[in-house]
Amino acid sequence: MTKAIRGISAGFAATIVLSVIMVAKSMMGLMPELNVIEMLSAMLQSAPALAWLAHFMIGILAWGVGFVLLSRALPGKTNLAKGVSFGIAAWVVMMIVVMPMTGAGYFGLNIGMRAPAMTLMLHLIYGAVLGFVYGNLGCSRCDARANR
DSSP states (O other), X not given: OOHHHHHHHHHHHHHHHHHHHHHHHHHTTSSTTOOHHHHHHHHHTSOHHHHHHHXXXXXXXXXXXXXXXXXXXXXXXXXXHHHHHHHHHHHHHIXXXXXXXXXXXXXXXXXXXXXXXXXXXHHHHHHXXXXXXXXXXXXXXXXXXXXX
């Protein structure tokens, strides 16, 4: 399995986990003002289905392949640690690029003080799953060679 396919597969798994948590959060009524799909839908001026598609494409392609491209430079000795580092980096990008584009302001502070903490937690989970799955899809000999 190529590194790109591993990254895309890991991005898919991590996006599924993240999406389940997002839906559960919504069903429990936790921070209803922080609804990423509604925010993307408004930003894209589209139906929620297109926002979900964008969410999956970002998680699978942009972040999955991005992880592969950046993994050697990320801090951490294991793929799990590198995934968490990547999750933090993705969170920073979301906080300073995407959140202002949705009208939520930098770090989503227009939504409230809990928004940065909630989104960081979601990105840490995403990154941990991404790194874990990526590491478990490869062979240890291949990764040892690549990390030289």
